Each structure stands twice: as C-alpha cells, then as structure tokens.
Amino acid sequence: MQSVRLLLRDPDGLWPSMASISYILLAYFGGWWALFQGNPWLYAAGVLALAHGMCIAAYLMHDCGHNAVFKATSHNSLLGRCLNAICGSNYGTYEDMRYKHMRHHVDNCEPVTFDYRSWLKRHELLEKLVNALEWAYIPAVELLMHGMQLVAPFVYEDKKDQRARVIRVALTRFSLFALIAWVSPAAAAGYVLAYLLFITFLRFFDNFQHSYEIFYRLNDPTFVPPLKGNQAFEEANTYSNLISARWPWLNLLALNFPYHNAHHNKPTLGWYKLPALHQQLYPRHCPQQLSFWPQLVAFHRYRVDRVQSEHYGEDSVVDQLKTGQAVGVNALSFLTAF
Secondary structure: OHHHHHHEOOHHHHHHHHHHHHHHHHHHHHHHHHHOOOOHHHHHHHHHHHHHHHHHHHHHHHHHHOOOOEOOHHHHHHHHHHHHHHOOOOOOOHHHHHHHHHHHHHHOOEEOOOOHHHHHHOOHHHHHHHHHHHHOOOOHHHHHHHHHHHHHHHHOHHHHHHHHHHHHHHHHHHHHHHHHHHHOHHHHHHHHHHHHHHHHHHHHHHHOOEOOOEEOOOOOOOOOOOOOOOHHHHHHOEOEOOOOOOOHHHHHHHOOOOOHHHHHHOOOOOHHHHHHHHHHHOOOOOOOEOOHHHHHHHHHHOOOHHHHOOOOOOOOHHHHHHHOOOOOOOOOOOOOOO
16 A cells, blocks of 8 residues: 555545545446346436446546646556546547646636537537437537547547547447447446436536636647636636535535635645635635535526527626526536547
C-alpha cells in the first residue's frame, strides 16, 4: 500500500481512490451480471448500478484530467483511458476531452467545435425529431454530440489521424453489443436504459454550473477569449449545485462534483476534500450556491426550449432560478471533445 500511496498526488487519497475505483468496478460489472439473471428486481437494480457506475467513472475521469489522482500525468492518463472505456465515450480520445476541459478552466468560457444548434436549424426534420425525443426525456442532443465523436475524424482535418482508431473502437463496441443483444435482448435493452440515465444524470449537473459564454473556436489556436484568466469572473459565473447542504454525504452520488466553486478554486484537489474546502471558502453561505429543487423543476420545464436556447451566459443563474427563467444549456459535457 505504501508504494501505491507514493504514486498518488495526495497521500490521503489512497482509501478514497481505492473505494471509488472498487465501487465503479462493482457497480459496472455487477450491473451487467444482474441484467442477465432474468429476475425483475435484479434487472432493475442492475440498470441503476450500471448507470451509477458509469457516472462515478466519469467524475473520477474528470479528476484524472486535472491530474488530481496521481502525481504523474501518465498514470492519470492510463486510468482516465480505462474509465473513458467504461463510460462508453472512448470513440473520442481521453486526451482530446482533457484538452477541451482544460480550456474551459483556463479560458473562462465554453469552447466547443460543433455548433449543433445551427446544424439542426438546417435540418428541420431532425430538429423536430430531437425536440420530440427531448420532450420524452431522451437526451437526444447529448447522443448527437456523442455521435459526433464517431464522425469527427472524417469531418475535421486536424483529427484525421484518429480515423483508424475510431473505426477500431466502433467495431469492437458495436460487435460486443450485437453479441449481447443476440444472447439477451433484455440485457442489451437494460444497458441502453442505463446509458440514457447516465447521460441524463451528468447533463443535469452540467446544466447550471456556469453562466459562461459559448465560443465555437475550440480548434482555433489564434482565438483568445475576452475573459481568459479573470478569476473574479470565474468565481461569479460558477455555481455550486449541491444535491444537499444538510446531508453532505448525498453529494457523493455525483462524487462531490456539485461543489463546483471549490473545484474551480482548486482544480487539482481530490473529490474527497472538496466539501472541506467549500466550508473553508464559504463558512456561512456560498452566494453562488443553487437550491436543488428549482434546478429540477427548470430541468423538466425547459427540456425542449433548451435545445435551441442561446441565452446561456447572459444572466446570473441564481437570479434566473428565483424567477423561474433558468433554461440551462445542453451539449457541454466534458465527455465530448467537440
């Protein structure tokens, strides 16, 4: 154990890191096992376990991206790539996702490449389909962005070196899924449901954590965002959307990702120390802290409006939630690199 501890960025992170990785493996592979058992109760538990295992994997991968787990970047990258595969998002590379997310932190904006809003406006039937799916609580926009990972190497010249890789990953994953569907259609359906729950869980917490402006200039090396490095702006436009302030342990459901102001204050701090930093920074009350239920109401109410909403970054999310006008935003997940 001592040798492992020496590899960690924070020696106190040994047991939290082991616990989170163990939980991911147990939930993910245990969830798959439960889907094949033919028992309705085990099946339901398997769907939830599989979905939540992927959620925790995604948030731990986010920590890897900040080099918050290990001292060496190479060790963080190795774990991050494994977690990326568990999340089903490894059509895109871990390195591309990390680059995009680091730009988010450094540039104080949302840098992306693919403007899905304009694209949908040019494809009216697809826009109607996306709106219908979103109305039915199916995260169609996020699925579109994940699908972009598959086609990006064939669309963007600077990603063409990834064509062989994306074909290899797609053939592997699609073949495995086809085999599972042949053996047990119910298990395959359970995975699809778990994946939709996973994507919805992540997009909910992404929805109101910032009021940053979106720039479609991720791959433009000459672009300098107007508020790059402005820490006062970063703090004022970052929001902590805790699941519960009264019962802090509930925030472990999202691996403490809702302590978002604390995370932006010290991005390399491990997830297990964010609650303490939050209390240190805001001993009485965080002015950027959001109440959970108004977020849930807005997430439901504006699920279709959010598809084409372009008001992200214009107003305080705290004020918007108070007036019931917080629409939120889609397609800014750290799992998608475009």
